[in-house]
Amino acid sequence: MKKIKIDDIRSVVKEAYEKVKTMQGGKNANYIPFLAKIDPQLFGIALCLPTGEVIEAGDTNYVFGIESVSKVYTAVLVLRQYGADEILNKIGADATGLPFNSIMAILLEKDHPSTPLVNAGAISADSMVKPLGDSNGKWGAIADNMTALSGSTLVLLDELYKSETATNFNNRSIAWLLKNYGRIYDDPDMSLDLYTRQCSMGVTAKQLAIAGCTIANGGLNPVTKEQVFKEELSPKITSLIATVGFYEHTGDWLYNSGIPAKSGVGGGVLGVMPGAFGIAAFAPPLDEFGNSVKAQAAIKYITQKLGLNIFRNNNIDFEM
Numbered sequence: 185m186k187k188i189k190i191d192d193i194r195s196v197v198k199e200a201y202e203k204v205k206t207m208q209g210g211k212n213a214n215y216i217p218f219l220a221k222i223d224p225q226l227f228g229i230a231l232c233l234p235t236g237e238v239i240e241a242g243d244t245n246y247v248f249g250i251e252s253v254s255k256v257y258t259a260v261l262v263l264r265q266y267g268a269d270e271i272l273n274k275i276g277a278d279a280t281g282l283p284f285n286s287i288m289a290i291l292l293e294k295d296h297p298s299t300p301l302v303n304a305g306a307i308s309a310d311s312m313v314k315p316l317g318d319s320n321g322k323w324g325a326i327a328d329n330m331t332a333l334s335g336s337t338l339v340l341l342d343e344l345y346k347s348e349t350a351t352n353f354n355n356r357s358i359a360w361l362l363k364n365y366g367r368i369y370d371d372p373d374m375s376l377d378l379y380t381r382q383c384s385m386g387v388t389a390k391q392l393a394i395a396g397c398t399i400a401n402g403g404l405n406p407v408t409k410e411q412v413f414k415e416e417l418s419p420k421i422t423s424l425i426a427t428v429g430f431y432e433h434t435g436d437w438l439y440n441s442g443i444p445a446k447s448g449v450g451g452g453v454l455g456v457m458p459g460a461f462g463i464a465a466f467a468p469p470l471d472e473f474g475n476s477v478k479a480q481a482a483i484k485y486i487t488q489k490l491g492l493n494i495f496r497n498n499n500i501d502f503e504m
């Protein structure tokens with residue numbers, strides 16, 4: 185069993201912040217006009233422990249666009265509503281190996297939309313959210329689930345929502361192509377709108393870290409103490425994150441960092457170290473693959489410094 189002092193975690197988070205703060209490189213996402221305008225200097229790290237303590241450095245209370253990290257939340261919601269097997273059958277759990285918004289991936293894998301953590305699977309997941317046919321009811325379920333995972337309410341960034349709605353032509357094609365293949369389980373336009381809205385939610389690094397810890401902690405929110413989902417769903421959601429959290433560069437990320445994490449083009453990254461903590465970092469400039477440069481560096485630094493890696497020896501004490 186590995187022993188880690190909480191004080192060491194506090195120092196490592198501070199160190200990571202200082203080291204990464206001045207790092208250069210990357211550019212804000214520019215295909216969504218709202219995101220292009222966000223201050224590129226913003227940077228924050230939050231790490232939430234199962235005790236409910238959140239260790240923070242930098243801009244951890246700045247509200248930014250959650251974007252693709254919202255896919256993790258809605259995946260949890262449909263897992264809660266339908267169970268693990270039905271999600272595997274209706275959506276899937278495979279990496280596409282292609283970009284997050286790939287039309288090609290849908291054409292190649294006609295039998296299912298791959299995973300709830302790429303655009304196609306996420307729109308499909310939104311179409312599955314109950315109560316079916318009721319846009320307000322579905323949105324209520326999506327927003328309540330976000331609150332439960334993060335322990336506080338996320339707010340819709342209206343300007344971002346308008347900005348995305350005005351420019352989401354590719355996602356519109358995805359929704360209708362999925363309909364063509366029978367993988368949209370409600371109205372396609374409604375499903376797309378719910379997806380666009382969930383991506384436009386404002387979140388803080390602190391809220392993301394708490395959601396990450398709820399997943400790391402078997403569904404028990406460490407701050408509110410609410411059991412948000414059944415423990416058995418925890419490895420399912422973590423495996424989805426591990427498989428495709430950085431889209432077609434997920435393998436490189438896992439190989440280098442050893443922690444399943446999900447990135448979003450708003451500059452946020454949420455990481456899950458099962459049984460240990462949830463971690464989030466936020467900084468708008470992205471690398472060429474759409475992942476935050478500083479958030480990746482900070483999370484990698486912290487897990488490496490603490491010597492944590494989900495692929496390490498579990499130190500099992502066998503009984504004869």
Ligand code: GLU
Pocket residue numbers: 250251252253284285303348355383447448449450474
């Ligand atoms: N709303 C964005 C889109 O659908 C999210 C993409 C992302 O964060 O990777 O293009």
